Amino acid sequence: MNILAAAKPAIKNATQETDVPRSFYAAICDLNGIFRGKRLPGSKLSSALDGGTRMPMSSIGVDIWGTDVAGTCLTMERGDLDGICHPTGRILSDLGWAKDADQPLLHLWMSKEDGSPYYADARHMLAEILKRFAALELRPVVATEVEFYLLDPAADPSSPASFNATNRLSNFDDIYSISELAETSAFLDEIYARAAACDIQVEAATAEGAPRQFEFNLLHQADALKAADDTILFKQIIRNTAQNHGFRACFMAKPFQFHAGSGMHVHFSIIDKNGQNIFDDGSETGSDALKHAVGGLLDSMAEMTLAFAPHLNSYRRLCPGGLAPTTVAWGYENRTSALRIPAGPCVGRRIEHRVAGADANPYIVLAAMLGGALYGLQNKMAPAAPVSTNSHELDLPCLARDWNEALRQFENSAKVKTILHPEFVEAFAACKQQEQDIFAARITEFELQTYRTSV
Known part of the structure; x- marks a missing residue:
């Protein structure tokens, strides 16, 4: 049309x-x-x-x-x-x-x-991948989770916002804190109202595992293009609303060295022309289609790392010791793995993709994720065995270890060009190369302090 x-x-x-x-x-x-x-x-x-x-x-x-x-x-x-x-x-x-x-x-x-x-407009790329699903009479059902920090705009360097000067826990982790949600109720209420007016359906809001870190869950929907639209628009709503309330919203993947990073987890399943979830076969482990989708995601994941972690700071989140993944692994109810299969009713069997940071572009994330799953479905790719322990400590293939390696793998991969689009890959790689070159040329204060008089 x-x-x-x-x-x-x-x-x-x-x-x-x-x-x-x-x-x-x-x-x-x-x-x-x-x-x-x-x-x-x-x-x-x-x-x-x-x-x-x-x-x-x-x-x-x-x-x-x-x-x-x-x-x-x-x-x-x-x-x-x-x-x-x-x-x-x-x-x-x-x-x-x-x-x-x-x-x-x-x-x-x-x-x-x-x-x-x-196709350098990643929305077109995602739309093209969804056409491939439609040709097979399939449709992804997608939901995103968005994490972010509220910062004090007057602080230099930025620090978590202070809602209550007498709150002795203001600089400590306080996961799932109802008090923290209550202190921000006016901010949260405005976000819900603005989102509803923009036809964005928001479910839960939680206080996450670091001071002034929050997460919103968006409602799952059988329109992945709208899910990406909703996510990019919702992030801007959060930024603007935070400013209106005297805060600054931060979507950096890892703004604080000793606090949790911020991710953008994506849950998805796939329905057929009858509206049936093809990942559900009535078992707790899921269908062959689920395993084939997992196989395609794992097979393309390392080469796609740049899509999920596009910036220098992104790789500070993808480190051992936390719940952000470092290895190419999947598991049932295992939050250390890159792909988690949540428990629950079989009809809702789905994959949670946990690699992307909050700093990633939702169109690119969904295109890379859904494209990888479709690649696995079409090639009936069997995944390695699921992991049930700490995936960081296992001898497994790894995500790209740093920004430079991620760019090299991404731009040189024939698989990435097949799953995504060569026009997009060329533009994105050039954009990231320029960003890398500029960062590499900067001499930081820490570098000066280290080497100025010691060598």
């Missing part, structure tokens, strides 16, 4: 004169999961819906600092040509950028001038 034709019915009400905002943001999501776009007057809404919005193709692949990536050869070599950004079909979303004003987001995705998908 034509992208624009699909979009118009979903946002028809927004084009009515009484619903047109004074201004709105028209934005795509770049490779790092950051919104980039324009603020437009409400009078331009109709034209944005009818013809899309033009933006440089290079804007989808800028680095984490918003600088053009030389390795894509889109800027100088090709004259910084435009792509066409069409609405995704979602209603205008008020994510809370302006606390007392109506400045909603028109969510866009980028195509080439001729209307074909630009």
Whole structure:
């Protein structure tokens, strides 16, 4: 179906004169999961819906600092040509950028001038993988879990936010603390309200295992593209709402050396044309289809590490000693493994993918995860035996050990290019290479303190 034709019915009400905002943001999501776009007057809404919005193709692949990536050869070599950004079909979303004003987001995705998908936009890549499932009359059912810290914006370096100066536990772990949830009730209530208004269904909120660390669980749904949309929009709702309440939301994978990292776990199953879960065969261990999906995920996992851990800081989370994985392993009810098969009723049999950090792009995570599972299903890949002990201490294949190794494996893997898309792999690898080069050139204060007078 034509992208624009699909979009118009979903946002028809927004084009009515009484619903047109004074201004709105028209934005795509770049490779790092950051919104980039324009603020437009409400009078331009109709034209944005009818013809899309033009933006440089290079804007989808800028680095984490918003600088053009030389390795894509889109800027100088090709004259910084435009792509066409069409609405995704979602209603205008008020994510809370302006606390007392109506400045909603028109969510866009980028195509080439001729209307074909630009696969450096990871939303197109995920949509393509979902078409492969649909061709087999299958549909993934997906739910994400988002962890983050609330920080004190006045602290330098940032430290966990202080809600109550007399709380003696404010700098200590306090997992599943009801008191911590109660102290943030106004913040949490606003997040739930904004999410509901944006058609994002949020389930539980918990105080996680570190001071001022929280987790939200989003409701499972049989539309993985919307699940990714919901996750990227929800993260922005959290950021904006935190700012409105005097905090700063942090989605770094490991912002504190001695506290837990923040993950983005994904639960998924797959249903057939009759709505039956193909992972359920009535047993506690699950069907052959579940094991084949696990086999594909494990077989592609090391080469896909960059998709789940895209930044320098990501690898500080993927270390032994915690519940974030380091090995390519799976297990039943085992949170040390990269893939966990939760217990519960057989009809709800599913896989929990535990590798991605909260800093990862949800479109890329879901594409890599679902693409790997489909690869296993199509090739009937049998996994190694499940693990029941601490997977960190077993002699098993490992995830990429650091950022540089992850990039090398990702860009050189024929399997990754098959599961994802060569156009995406080229753009993402160039983006990450530029980010790595810039970090490698920086001389840190710790480096100076170590070597300045000692060598």
